[in-house]
Amino acid sequence: MIDILDSKELYNKVEDLMNKRGWTIYELAKRAGISPNTLYHWRDRNSSPTLSLLEAICSGFEISVIDFLLNEDDLTLLTTEQQELVTLYSTLSTSQKKSILNLMRNMK
DSSP states (O other): OOOTTOHHHHHHHHHHHHHHHTOOHHHHHHHHTSOHHHHHHHHHHOOOOOHHHHHHHHHHHTOOHHHHHSOHHHHTTSOHHHHHHHHHHHTSOHHHHHHHHHHHHHHO
16 A cells, blocks of 8 residues: 655656656646646655545546555455456546445444
8 A cells, every 4th residue: 555644656656657658747737626736746856745636646547546546466465356347436426426425423
C-alpha cells in the first residue's frame, strides 16, 4: 500500500499512471476537472494532496481511491469477500458510496 503521508510517493504513482496512458499533466487535469497548476504545485512543492484532490485525480483515471492506494499485491491480502466489496464499491456513484458508508456506520 502507498504511504498516504508521503506526497512524493503519491505523486510518483500519479506520474506512473499518466505515463502508462501517454497523458500530460494538462490531460489529467482536464479529465479530473482541476487546474494543471494544482498538479504542478503538488509536484514542485512536495505539498500534500487533499482527499478531494486525490478523488478528482482518481476520477480522471477512472479508478477508485482504493485502487490507487493499493498495489496489486495488496489485493491478494484481502479475502475474496473483501475483494468483491472493493470492486463493487469502486463502481458506485459518490452518492451511492455515501449511502453505503452511512448504512455500514449505522450497523455498528
